[in-house]
Amino acid sequence: MSIDKVWVLAEISGGNPVSTSLELLTKAREMGSVVEAVSWGPDVAKTVGQLGNFGVTTVYDIGDTGDALPGAPVAAAIAGLVKSGNRPDVMLIPTTYDGRDVAGRLSAMLDLPVITNVVGLEVEGDEVRSEHGLFGGAKVARARLSGERPWIFVVRAKSFAAEPSPGAAPQVTSVEVPDIGARNTAKVLARHVEEQSGPKLDEADVVVSGGRGLGGAEHYAMIEELAKLLKGAAGASRAIVDAGWVPYSHQVGQTGKTVKPTLYIACGISGATQHLVGMKGSKNIVAINKDKDAPIFSVADLGVVGDVNKVVPKLIEALKARG
Amino acid sequence: MNVVVCVKQIPDPAAPGALDPETKTLVRQGKLILDDSDAYGVEMGLQLAEQAGGGEVTLVSMAPNNETSGLRTALAMGAAKAILVSDDALRGSDALATAKVLAKAIERAAPDLVIAATESTDGYTGTTPVQVAELLGMPSVTFAKKVSLSDGTVHVERQTEAGYDEVVCPLPAVVTVTAGVVEPRYPSFKGIMAAKSKPVDQLTVSDLGIDAALVGQAGARQEVTEVADAEARSAGEVVVDEGDAHQNIIRFLEQLKLI
Ligand SMILES: Cc1cc2nc3c(=O)[nH]c(=O)nc-3n(C[C@H](O)[C@H](O)[C@H](O)COP(=O)(O)OP(=O)(O)OC[C@H]3O[C@@H](n4cnc5c(N)ncnc54)[C@H](O)[C@@H]3O)c2cc1C
Ligand SMILES: Nc1ncnc2c1ncn2[C@@H]1O[C@H](COP(=O)(O)O)[C@@H](O)[C@H]1O
Numbered sequence: 001m002s003i004d005k006v007w008v009l010a011e012i013s014g015g016n017p018v019s020t021s022l023e024l025l026t027k028a029r030e031m032g033s034v035v036e037a038v039s040w041g042p043d044v045a046k047t048v049g050q051l052g053n054f055g056v057t058t059v060y061d062i063g064d065t066g067d068a069l070p071g072a073p074v075a076a077a078i079a080g081l082v083k084s085g086n087r088p089d090v091m092l093i094p095t096t097y098d099g100r101d102v103a104g105r106l107s108a109m110l111d112l113p114v115i116t117n118v119v120g121l122e123v124e125g126d127e128v129r130s131e132h133g134l135f136g137g138a139k140v141a142r143a144r145l146s147g148e149r150p151w152i153f154v155v156r157a158k159s160f161a162a163e164p165s166p167g168a169a170p171q172v173t174s175v176e177v178p179d180i181g182a183r184n185t186a187k188v189l190a191r192h193v194e195e196q197s198g199p200k201l202d203e204a205d206v207v208v209s210g211g212r213g214l215g216g217a218e219h220y221a222m223i224e225e226l227a228k229l230l231k232g233a234a235g236a237s238r239a240i241v242d243a244g245w246v247p248y249s250h251q252v253g254q255t256g257k258t259v260k261p262t263l264y265i266a267c268g269i270s271g272a273t274q275h276l277v278g279m280k281g282s283k284n285i286v287a288i289n290k291d292k293d294a295p296i297f298s299v300a301d302l303g304v305v306g307d308v309n310k311v312v313p314k315l316i317e318a319l320k321a322r323g
Numbered sequence: 324m325n326v327v328v329c330v331k332q333i334p335d336p337a338a339p340g341a342l343d344p345e346t347k348t349l350v351r352q353g354k355l356i357l358d359d360s361d362a363y364g365v366e367m368g369l370q371l372a373e374q375a376g377g378g379e380v381t382l383v384s385m386a387p388n389n390e391t392s393g394l395r396t397a398l399a400m401g402a403a404k405a406i407l408v409s410d411d412a413l414r415g416s417d418a419l420a421t422a423k424v425l426a427k428a429i430e431r432a433a434p435d436l437v438i439a440a441t442e443s444t445d446g447y448t449g450t451t452p453v454q455v456a457e458l459l460g461m462p463s464v465t466f467a468k469k470v471s472l473s474d475g476t477v478h479v480e481r482q483t484e485a486g487y488d489e490v491v492c493p494l495p496a497v498v499t500v501t502a503g504v505v506e507p508r509y510p511s512f513k514g515i516m517a518a519k520s521k522p523v524d525q526l527t528v529s530d531l532g533i534d535a536a537l538v539g540q541a542g543a544r545q546e547v548t549e550v551a552d553a554e555a556r557s558a559g560e561v562v563v564d565e566g567d568a569h570q571n572i573i574r575f576l577e578q579l580k581l582i
Binding site for chain 2: 071075096097100101103104105109111114115116117133138142147181183185188190191192194206230243247248254255263277286292300304306311314322
């Protein structure tokens with residue numbers, strides 16, 4: 001049985017499909033002959049054109065889930081479709097907050113396994129081989145699913161490139177959310193957006209990140225200043241996010257953002273595997289750390305053994321002097 | 324207020340690489356420790372039970388060889404008792420099979436609230452707790468960075484791409500917590516002594532009424548065919564700062580035409 005139909009969870013943010021969903025649609029076209037998208041929220045109609053531009057022939061529109069936390073109702077709608085006989089061979093889900101919730105729910109509703117942290121997918125005959133991280137990304141496992149389909153994969157951001165493939169406007173099919181009782185009682189009361197100026201962390205060409213080696217929250221300002229001078233974005237290790245120095249939206253790594261900029265500058269970051277997994281795809285890496293044995297140096301193209309609180313201010317001064 | 328905290332006992336991450344060359348699954352033999360990710364959940368559970376003015380924290384863990392060393396750490400922090408599921412048939416269980424076992428064990432404690440970590444340190448599938456919630460028919464709120472309770476409702480600040488959402492949910496519910504939600508306490512000497520005599524209910528798959536063919540290697544529908552080291556980057560030039568290393572960075576920026 002070959003791979004025919006591939007579904008992609010097309011999550012929408014700010015009126016557009018999130019970039020990981022577009023990456024997955026591109027991969028889906030290579031994997032199967034029919035690519036369909038499942039989407040929800042008030043803006044699905046607005047994104048249908050964009051989805052068609054990525055080769056989608058049908059959009060399943062779950063509609064506006066209102067203030068419900070989406071994981072359970074979206075999974076229930078998809079499970080309903082599958083149980084009614086509309087069964088894809090593969091279901092691709094982006095590694096996002098809601099994507100992971102949908103995946104966990106869907107897996108239990110369909111009683112089918114799910115593979116998470118996927119960074120590679122290949123069709124071999126009528127099987128799919130996946131690659132996923134273990135031990136914080138230090139190891140990569142190749143796996144294959146067998147048995148009943150759909151095979152569900154939760155894929156990390158930037159594992160594949162997004163390429164459009166213009167086609168006809170997709171057909172839109174609306175899908176009901178079945179009544180799932182108590183499961184669907186988590187409600188979003190309010191949303192808080194932490195302001196960030198400059199380019200977005202996961203899209204910036206330069207990312208400057210700070211870690212515990214900065215020595216204090218007040219020193220993070222120089223990370224932001226350096227990022228600004230290089231027209232980049234400021235990132236962080238989890239240690240300083242947990243310590244409350246910077247908001248979570250700055251976190252790079254396994255539980256934070258995946259970045260692949262032209263240049264990544266790590267300042268006072270040790271280079272734990274869970275941090276590396278989010279940034280080692282950067283084209284160039286510079287690290288500043290006072291410990292010459294810090295693991296971050298093993299991935300750095302240029303390593304500076306020194307005190308961040310001395311090197312970074314001088315770097316900022318030199319950049320300013322150049323104008 | 325009965326709180327269940329799911330705690331995974333894992334090989335010490337400081338000594339990783341324990342993969343069975345035959346089955347390509349993570350080997351979990353020898354002394355295991357409490358997954359650091361779950362220490363936050365234990366602390367959160369203890370604080371919420373204290374604030375509710377009564378009730379207790381029950382730990383639930385699935386681990387091989389009746390391993391209890393990680394559980395003892397969490398009991399020493401203040402949890403009242405533990406349920407441990409241990410069975411040879413569970414070896415090689417995937418996340419969904421693990422969730423089936425945990426759900427059955429959790430049911431026994433009839434909790435108002437179930438806490439787990441957003442993801443474990445070794446396997447980090449991050450799906451187990453949501454699968455547990457679905458199997459228990461409960462709502463779930465993941466990625467909590469702040470948790471409080473009032474009138475049978477749990478209030479959560481949930482991390483999002485751009486900031487956080489305020490989410491509410493009636494109990495019973497499953498909540499997954501991130502590191503940083505609370506600062507875990509260190510077990511006191513008194514706590515460590517007391518933990519030795521706290522009850523650990525040891526159960527097998529058949530005690531839970533689960534068909535052994537549906538869990539472990541037998542029930543796994545995914546096969547890991549190969550495990551390799553992640554693609555390594557090679558280290559480049561390293562300079563020791565003697566007051567002018569920033570110039571090396573400037574030259575590097577020039578080469579990249581970023582300045
Ligand atoms: C399940 C799980 C998920 C995780 N997810 C993430 C994640 O998404 N992102 C992430 O980053 N981490 C993550 N972690 C945490 C990770 O394991 C590390 O604990 C964390 O990355 C360490 O942050 P750090 O490098 O800032 O701090 P540390 O490890 O404390 O390193 C500080 C570094 O600064 C150096 N230093 C100290 N003073 C100076 C100075 N004056 N000048 C220069 N250098 C100095 C030190 O030599 C040291 O190398 C996760 C962990 C787990 C278990
Ligand atoms: N074997 C287990 N025993 C107890 N809790 C577990 C187990 N596996 C997973 N969990 C819980 O689920 C969380 C997420 O695990 P994972 O799905 O492996 O990322 C863990 O941090 C635990 O709280």
